[in-house]
Amino acid sequence: MITIKVPCSSANIGPGFDVIGLALSVWLEIRIDVAQSATTKAPLNCVITYEGEGADEVSLSAERNLITRTAIYVLRCHGQRQFPETTTIHIINPIPLGRGLGSSGAAVVAGVVLGNEVGKLGLSKARMLDFCLMIERHPDNVAAALYGGFVGTYLNDLSPEDTERKEIPLSEVLPELEAGLDTGLEPPKPPVGIGHYMKFAWAREIKAIAIIPQFEVPTSKARSVLPTSYSRADVVFNLQRIALLPTALGHSPPDAEQIYLAMQDKVHQPYRKGLIPGLPEILQSVTPKSHPGLCGICLSGAGPTILALATDNFEEIAKVILDMFSKKGIECVWKLLEPAEDGTTVVYS
Ligand SMILES: Nc1ncnc2c1ncn2[C@@H]1O[C@H](COP(=O)(O)OP(=O)(O)O)[C@@H](O)[C@H]1O
Numbered sequence: 001m002i003t004i005k006v007p008c009s010s011a012n013i014g015p016g017f018d019v020i021g022l023a024l025s026v027w028l029e030i031r032i033d034v035a036q037s038a039t040t041k042a043p044l045n046c047v048i049t050y051e052g053e054g055a056d057e058v059s060l061s062a063e064r065n066l067i068t069r070t071a072i073y074v075l076r077c078h079g080q081r082q083f084p085e086t087t088t089i090h091i092i093n094p095i096p097l098g099r100g101l102g103s104s105g106a107a108v109v110a111g112v113v114l115g116n117e118v119g120k121l122g123l124s125k126a127r128m129l130d131f132c133l134m135i136e137r138h139p140d141n142v143a144a145a146l147y148g149g150f151v152g153t154y155l156n157d158l159s160p161e162d163t164e165r166k167e168i169p170l171s172e173v174l175p176e177l178e179a180g181l182d183t184g185l186e187p188p189k190p191p192v193g194i195g196h197y198m199k200f201a202w203a204r205e206i207k208a209i210a211i212i213p214q215f216e217v218p219t220s221k222a223r224s225v226l227p228t229s230y231s232r233a234d235v236v237f238n239l240q241r242i243a244l245l246p247t248a249l250g251h252s253p254p255d256a257e258q259i260y261l262a263m264q265d266k267v268h269q270p271y272r273k274g275l276i277p278g279l280p281e282i283l284q285s286v287t288p289k290s291h292p293g294l295c296g297i298c299l300s301g302a303g304p305t306i307l308a309l310a311t312d313n314f315e316e317i318a319k320v321i322l323d324m325f326s327k328k329g330i331e332c333v334w335k336l337l338e339p340a341e342d343g344t345t346v347v348y349s
């Protein structure tokens with residue numbers, strides 16, 4: 001059996017929209033067995049079972065499930081049309097869907113690593129990142145999930161021809177999968193070196209409180225409310241803070257006031273407030289002064305989860321935010337998480 005574990009992630013951390021990612025200690029796990037089966041042939045030779053978050057909404061069809069679809073994309077780029085016969089995949093997913101904790105990023109990373117494993121492709125992590133970026137277009141979640149820890153990411157300036165290749169959405173990368181067909185065509189391969197990452201230090205005292213509202217905000221919707229251009233003042237505001245953020249969060253002992261300031265943002269959070277009742281009040285009223293132990297607070301990814309970074313008083317801080325959401329009629333759960341330094345792991349047993 002092969003077991004692949006991929007951590008969830010919190011993207012942006014305030015000013016680092018589409019740049020910064022933090023892998024956290026909740027893991028998507030997939031268990032894979034490949035064995036000749038006497039039963040009827042499964043589509044794409046793959047049988048999926050699933051437990052955990054999203055069990056009532058995630059497709060168990062290999063042509064539609066994001067994990068297996070991504071794996072098929074990787075396999076077809078290497079001349080393999082389907083999974084080896086018969087591949088059974090059991091998915092255990094504790095990452096809530098559509099909450100800003102990188103469930104889709106983790107699923108995409110799991111799919112790329114799955115394709116690499118069952119196809120015995122021997123891809124490097126850097127090449128796997130290229131495949132991930134063909135599917136999830138912002139690098140912050142997938143780089144954190146693949147490499148682990150607290151990362152800064154960027155996309156390369158590509159040639160016009162490669163830019164065009166990169167911009168093909170997954171539905172067009174594998175159109176035949178939607179219809180359950182196999183045209184025999186090779187999908188477009190990713191350009192080499194689309195994206196890169198760099199790992200930052202993380203002060204060991206800082207933990208992440210995730211307050212997770214019980215409703216979903218699809219990332220695509222949260223991206224559609226963002227403007228296409230920004231004022232110079234807002235861009236400079238974020239640049240000034242993002243220049244400080246990695247150093248502030250890596251410094252031990254942490255300076256809460258500095259971190260709080262370095263986590264302010266004018267590029268995505270203000271525009272997403274319409275999707276998340278109570279967001280501006282929560283971000284403004286929970287500060288290191290009002291709540292000792294707090295270092296900084298932001299929307300996790302595209303939301304609606306709130307990420308509070310703190311060194312102490314975790315329960316009290318969580319409770320204040322739960323109460324503020326509750327006043328808006330929103331129920332939440334909260335988790336105390338730590339950076340997942342190892343990123344994606346593969347174990348053979
Ligand atoms: N474990 C999984 N298996 C299959 N599909 C998944 C899984 N996790 C997430 N997805 C897909 O990703 C979607 C959520 O993605 P997105 O809106 O980007 O939210 P998130 O912030 O959780 O990444 C789900 O609706 C589902 O289609």
Ligand SMILES: N[C@@H](CCOP(=O)(O)O)C(=O)O
Nearest residue numbers: 011018100101102219301302
């Ligand atoms: N930078 C992206 C991150 C989306 O993260 P997710 O966990 O909400 O999918 C964005 O802010 O749109």
